[in-house]
Amino acid sequence: MGEYHIASSVEDALEKLSHCNGRAEIVAGGQTMMLLIRQGLVDPDLLVDISKIDEIRGIQDLGEYIEIGSATTYAEIKKNSIIKKEFGFYTDATSEISGPQVRNQGTIGGGLVYGDPALDTPPVLLTLDAELEIQNSQGCRRISLEDFFVDYYETAIEEGEILTKILIPILPQYSGGKYRSVTPRQGDYAIAGVCVRLTLDIDGVCTTARIGLTNGGDTPMRSRRAEKILEGSEIGEGTIEECINVLGEDLDLIGDVQTSKSYKEMVFKRIARQTIKEVKLELVGGV
Amino acid sequence: MKEEIRLDINEKIHRISVSPYKPLRDVLRYDLCLTGTKESCDTGVCGVCTILIGDKAVKSCLVPVGKVVGEKITTIEGISNEEEFSLLQQSFIDCFASQCGYCIPGFIMASTSLLIENPDPTIQEIREGLSGNLCRCTGYVKIIDAVKRAAEMGVEKI
Numbered sequence: 491m492g493e494y495h496i497a498s499s500v501e502d503a504l505e506k507l508s509h510c511n512g513r514a515e516i517v518a519g520g521q522t523m524m525l526l527i528r529q530g531l532v533d534p535d536l537l538v539d540i541s542k543i544d545e546i547r548g549i550q551d552l553g554e555y556i557e558i559g560s561a562t563t564y565a566e567i568k569k570n571s572i573i574k575k576e577f578g579f580y581t582d583a584t585s586e587i588s589g590p591q592v593r594n595q596g597t598i599g600g601g602l603v604y605g606d607p608a609l610d611t612p613p614v615l616l617t618l619d620a621e622l623e624i625q626n627s628q629g630c631r632r633i634s635l636e637d638f639f640v641d642y643y644e645t646a647i648e649e650g651e652i653l654t655k656i657l658i659p660i661l662p663q664y665s666g667g668k669y670r671s672v673t674p675r676q677g678d679y680a681i682a683g684v685c686v687r688l689t690l691d692i693d694g695v696c697t698t699a700r701i702g703l704t705n706g707g708d709t710p711m712r713s714r715r716a717e718k719i720l721e722g723s724e725i726g727e728g729t730i731e732e733c734i735n736v737l738g739e740d741l742d743l744i745g746d747v748q749t750s751k752s753y754k755e756m757v758f759k760r761i762a763r764q765t766i767k768e769v770k771l772e773l774v775g776g777v
Numbered sequence: 778m779k780e781e782i783r784l785d786i787n788e789k790i791h792r793i794s795v796s797p798y799k800p801l802r803d804v805l806r807y808d809l810c811l812t813g814t815k816e817s818c819d820t821g822v823c824g825v826c827t828i829l830i831g832d833k834a835v836k837s838c839l840v841p842v843g844k845v846v847g848e849k850i851t852t853i854e855g856i857s858n859e860e861e862f863s864l865l866q867q868s869f870i871d872c873f874a875s876q877c878g879y880c881i882p883g884f885i886m887a888s889t890s891l892l893i894e895n896p897d898p899t900i901q902e903i904r905e906g907l908s909g910n911l912c913r914c915t916g917y918v919k920i921i922d923a924v925k926r927a928a929e930m931g932v933e934k935i
Binding site for chain 2: 492493494496517520521523524525527528537539541565585588589590591592594595676677
């Protein structure tokens with residue numbers, strides 16, 4: 491148990507971190523950090539609170555990108571009109587995060603740095619090809635969200651660095667997506683979650699497919715092989731079945747007391763099939 | 778390490794000496810004897826420790842007290858006076874929305890925040906607004922009725 495510093499700027503926060511020999515932790519909304527402290531998993535000498543730094547809060551339309559400050563809360567993201575217009579399925583997925591109290595405090599950056607494969611929205615951001623901006627005392631670096639997730643609760647962020655921005659490229663025409671999860675009750679952790687984002691050309695052929703998975707393995711992840719099956723096709727029934735089988739092979743599941751491995755796999759396949767069909771229907775007019 | 782911390786709780790100034798990492802809930806209950814805020818799951822799931830920071834409902838077990846210096850905090854003790862219940866509290870009583878009652882302060886605080894943001898919620902919006910709170914007795918129906926009734930009676934009296 492140590493000191494608590496509410497940082498006034500990113501520079502101020504970096505400065506504080508540099509004086510603590512790795513004995514400092516960053517806190518934003520506190521929705522995960524408080525759990526880690528209570529469980530004794532971290533015991534910092536200093537907590538640097540970045541939640542009140544204006545330069546890393548809020549959502550901006552930069553033309554090609556939507557930029558979200560890392561200390562923006564889930565509640566702010568959920569009710570933001572730019573995000574709702576550009577990536578409505580991200581807004582919908584944000585509504586699945588716990589309940590309003592946690593969304594009022596929890597931040598997008600905190601959820602990403604935590605690296606928990608069970609969270610709902612990181613796989614959605616994977617399907618959107620999000621990139622991250624990370625600051626350290628030397629300056630700034632960019633990394634794709636996919637490269638950011640390294641292993642179970644492990645990310646590419648280094649000691650003394652702060653995740654500052656999440657950049658989401660605007661989707662091309664004829665794009666759509668959906669996140670679907672199965673949870674024991676509303677707001678609970680998902681047994682399985684699948685996000686599908688498709689971009690088609692005017693002939694209805696899929697040019698880009700992204701499939702993000704919640705609780706599919708050690709990190710928030712994509713099923714790249716399943717995506718490849720959809721790309722270049724018109725996403726007919728046969729292609730979808732092939733895609734689902736490959737997705738099943740990409741899963742790295744472990745059973746637990748509530749749900750067996752085989753049950754989880756069945757849930758993943760079922761919701762993936764349903765979600766791919768729904769996204770396609772959203773993009774292609776019916777007869 | 779303890780620090781001298783000043784808090785604005787229910788429009789009163791409180792000065793305490795505590796570790797800034799201590800959860801706000803424990804400060805409320807054990808340092809300030811504001812025991813209307815309950816404790817249960819310790820992990821941000823059950824919602825019994827819900828309080829307001831400004832107009833926003835948060836779970837006070839997940840808020841380090843160092844974080845809320847300079848913020849306006851409202852607990853269940855702060856939404857009514859000794860003579861009169863708040864409109865929402867009265868509505869919970871009138872609708873028989875409480876059984877064992879342990880979860881109710883959390884529900885009242887979450888509902889208060891919900892009605893400030895959305896004075897005329899649909900049943901579905903009430904369900905979603907209260908999805909961060911668990912009740913193991915009532916089955917929620919009467920709680921939702923109570924919030925709906927309070928909304929119909931007018932938000933300005935909350």
